[in-house]
Amino acid sequence: MKEYFKNVSKISYEGPESKNPYSFKYYNPDEIIGNKSMREHLRFAMSYWHTLTADGTDQFGIGTMIRSWNNENDKMDLAKARMEAAFEFMDKLDLDYFCFHDRDIAPEGKDLTETDSNLDEIVTICKDLMKKNNKKLLWGTANLFSNPRFVHGAGTTCNVDVFAYAAGQLKKAIDITKELGGENYVFWGGREGYETLLNTDMEFELDNFARLLHMAVDYAKEIGFKGQFLIEPKPKEPTKHQYDFDVAAVLAFLRKYELDKYFKINIEANHATLAGHTFQHEIQTARINNALGSLDANQGDPNLGWDTDQFPTNIYDTTLAMYEVLKNGGIAPGGLNFDAKVRRASFEPEDLFLAYIAGMDTFAKGLRVAYKLLEDGPIENFIKEKYSSFNSKIGKDIIEGKIGFNELEKYALENTSIENKSGRQEMLESIVNQYILEDK
Ligand code: XLS
Numbered sequence: 001m002k003e004y005f006k007n008v009s010k011i012s013y014e015g016p017e018s019k020n021p022y023s024f025k026y027y028n029p030d031e032i033i034g035n036k037s038m039r040e041h042l043r044f045a046m047s048y049w050h051t052l053t054a055d056g057t058d059q060f061g062i063g064t065m066i067r068s069w070n071n072e073n074d075k076m077d078l079a080k081a082r083m084e085a086a087f088e089f090m091d092k093l094d095l096d097y098f099c100f101h102d103r104d105i106a107p108e109g110k111d112l113t114e115t116d117s118n119l120d121e122i123v124t125i126c127k128d129l130m131k132k133n134n135k136k137l138l139w140g141t142a143n144l145f146s147n148p149r150f151v152h153g154a155g156t157t158c159n160v161d162v163f164a165y166a167a168g169q170l171k172k173a174i175d176i177t178k179e180l181g182g183e184n185y186v187f188w189g190g191r192e193g194y195e196t197l198l199n200t201d202m203e204f205e206l207d208n209f210a211r212l213l214h215m216a217v218d219y220a221k222e223i224g225f226k227g228q229f230l231i232e233p234k235p236k237e238p239t240k241h242q243y244d245f246d247v248a249a250v251l252a253f254l255r256k257y258e259l260d261k262y263f264k265i266n267i268e269a270n271h272a273t274l275a276g277h278t279f280q281h282e283i284q285t286a287r288i289n290n291a292l293g294s295l296d297a298n299q300g301d302p303n304l305g306w307d308t309d310q311f312p313t314n315i316y317d318t319t320l321a322m323y324e325v326l327k328n329g330g331i332a333p334g335g336l337n338f339d340a341k342v343r344r345a346s347f348e349p350e351d352l353f354l355a356y357i358a359g360m361d362t363f364a365k366g367l368r369v370a371y372k373l374l375e376d377g378p379i380e381n382f383i384k385e386k387y388s389s390f391n392s393k394i395g396k397d398i399i400e401g402k403i404g405f406n407e408l409e410k411y412a413l414e415n416t417s418i419e420n421k422s423g424r425q426e427m428l429e430s431i432v433n434q435y436i437l438e439d440k
């Protein structure tokens with residue numbers, strides 16, 4: 001087979017002292033942390049779209065990326081070359097999983113029939129390469145946002161022909177995800193939102209969106225697809241307001257339409273920050289609602305108000321994200337998908353490797369630190385102590401549902417001295433720093 005990344009050989013772990021940029025400093029895949037290997041904790045995945053398909057185009061200029069498969073002129077030849085390159089890339093980076101949209105891997109044809117047959121041809125090749133290279137599909141998804149037909153949305157469109165098309169496309173995307181052994185299936189509602197309420201029936205759109213998701217659940221049952229369904233929240237972009245705004249909004253939607261037992265949540269760091277939350281907040285919100293499904297690993301730019309999808313390099317954030325993942329008992333069957341792209345000026349193929357190494361090392365470091373923090377327990381113990389007044393006497397009675405307003409009023413009337421204790425935020429932040437700096 002052709003070699004697409006000639007200048008880069010297999011990346012291996014060399015440890016934190018290494019000065020070789022083409023090596024892992026913290027990600028040592030088979031090293032055991034607690035009860036499982038780093039590979040099993042982190043379940044890293046390659047995003048097909050940002051890695052193979054994207055070319056660096058932005059609103060102000062055309063693509064910049066130098067990619068050895070770009071000399072293929074025929075669309076299907078290009079799709080095949082990309083697929084081969086994808087597996088070489090995963091192999092060289094020791095990535096076990098990948099994720100894709102239907103339209104990333106195969107081009108659209110003149111109609112849905114031709115598009116589906118393009119997909120089938122590529123899926124056959126993909127399946128074979130997966131077997132040969134021992135790679136797995138973390139999740140598949142349908143791109144229901146790029147084509148102009150989705151201008152008013154897919155599940156939330158006003159046009160029944162588009163709704164039907166979306167359903168047909170979705171059905172096929174679930175079929176191929178099953179065919180490739182996908183462990184999850186993601187719904188990201190790229191155009192499921194509005195620009196103005198002046199032309200929108202929000203209630204109708206949400207009802208219809210729920211109808212589409214119920215059909216997906218029914219279809220999965222019909223064909224025996226066992227993967228976990230996931231919704232990926234994002235507050236805005238491309239629409240001004242996306243219905244799946246954040247974890248809390250998605251949970252409310254799922255519960256209203258009785259979809260909550262079929263769906264968990266795929267949380268993306270940059271979407272969390274766009275919603276005005278931290279990544280940790282979103283993960284914790286999902287975790288305490290038993291809805292943490294998977295993570296899209298990336299980071300935004302604090303000075304920019306859009307989804308910059310940068311590779312994660314902030315150790316503080318990855319530490320707190322992994323802290324939540326560990327408290328959740330792991331992320332499987334989800335994983336950590338690098339929904340991240342190299343900057344437009346990082347156009348050499350080598351930059352793709354350097355970016356993934358940065359992201360993988362940053363999460364590996366976060367995992368190490370989070371594990372130690374949990375094991376030693378300075379944060380857990382502090383929090384436990386902070387709420388300890390609810391462990392005995394009247395506090396315990398409240399928790400056990402034994403008393404109401406009358407008893408509490410009596411207690412408050414008799415209790416003349418209320419004493420609070422410090423929240424010690426700065427001390428705790430300093431402890432996290434200490435753990436990050438101490439870990440070698
Ligand atoms: C876009 C989303 C998208 C989903 C998959 O902002 O992150 O890439 O992850 O459709």
Ligand code: NI
Nearest residue numbers: 232268296339
């Ligand atoms: Ni994403």
Ligand code: NI
Nearest residue numbers: 268307309339
């Ligand atoms: Ni995104």
